[in-house]
Amino acid sequence: xxxxxxxxxxxxxxxxxxxxxxxxxxxxHEYMYWxxxxxxxxxRLIHYSVGEGTTAKGEVPDGYNVSRLKKQNFxxxxxxxxxxxxxxxxxxxxxxxxxxxFFGQGTRLTVV
Amino acid sequence: AQSVTQPDxxxxxxxxxxxxxxxxxxxxxxxxxxxxxxxxxxxxxLLLKYFSGDTLVQGIKxxxxxxxxxxxxxxxxxxxxxWSDAAEYFCAVGAKDSSYKLIFGSGTRLLVRx
Numbered sequence: 001x002x003x004x005x006x007x008x009x010x011x012x013x014x015x016x017x018x019x020x021x022x023x024x025x026x027x028x029h030e031y032m033y034w035x036x037x038x039x040x041x042x043x044r045l046i047h048y049s050v051g052e053g054t055t056a057k058g059e060v061p062d063g064y065n066v067s068r069l070k071k072q073n074f075x076x077x078x079x080x081x082x083x084x085x086x087x088x089x090x091x092x093x094x095x096x097x098x099x100x101x102f103f104g105q106g107t108r109l110t111v112v
Numbered sequence: 113a114q115s116v117t118q119p120d121x122x123x124x125x126x127x128x129x130x131x132x133x134x135x136x137x138x139x140x141x142x143x144x145x146x147x148x149x150x151x152x153x154x155x156x157x158l159l160l161k162y163f164s165g166d167t168l169v170q171g172i173k174x175x176x177x178x179x180x181x182x183x184x185x186x187x188x189x190x191x192x193x194x195w196s197d198a199a200e201y202f203c204a205v206g207a208k209d210s211s212y213k214l215i216f217g218s219g220t221r222l223l224v225r226x
Contacts, residue, residue, distance in 0.1 A: 004155075031212055040121065042202060042218035043156075050212060058213065090155060092214070100146070101214060103155035 002026050006091050006104035013081040013111045021076040021107050023091030031094045032074040036087040081111045114139040114205045116217035124223040125193050133188040133220050135203030144206030145186040151199045198224045
């Protein structure tokens with residue numbers, strides 16, 4: 001029972017490079033979320049999805065794009081990475097909005 | 113839009129002492145409320161949640177939280193802290209509208225003195 005799996009776990013990018021973070025869940029959850037965690041700022045919501053084919057902006061969406069083409073996958077893209085995007089990224093999913101969220105183990109991204 | 117404030121960045125308590133972590137929220141109605149814990153290098157684990165009904169909720173590891181509508185608060189408590197409770201604790205608010213956005217506070221880091 002894998003739960004929520006994030007790929008990759010670590011990545012170093014050069015400024016201006018692009019990349020995609022993959023989140024996969026095997027619990028048939030409708031809701032999926034991408035957060036970034038920075039010291040002293042907690043988890044800030046980047047984008048989220050309330051079902052396959054839907055996405056919505058969170059608190060800090062600028063510089064990121066997302067897609068939810070399949071229910072089990074939620075992709076986070078950085079088109080042109082900036083040092084300010086150095087962070088730990090967490091994906092989460094839940095069956096319903098009022099249900100508990102299950103978190104992945106995080107992706108540590110460094111942009112140099 | 114909902115928001116969450118955790119006013120204490122760090123709290124240090126002695127092992128065996130009681131603990132209270134503060135959480136205040138802003139939302140137009142009674143939201144869904146959660147407390148999560150994060151151990152170093154790990155993801156987040158749910159401690160407890162409040163949706164409706166009894167305002168005192170029990171969670172795992174001996175934690176409880178009390179929802180106080182008049183104070184817009186959802187403080188986390190534990191009567192006797194163990195060294196293994198040292199971690200970062202996050203309060204979260206879930207919207208009850210169709211967005212179901214889940215917003216987190218900035219966290220409180222708990223240190224436990226032996």
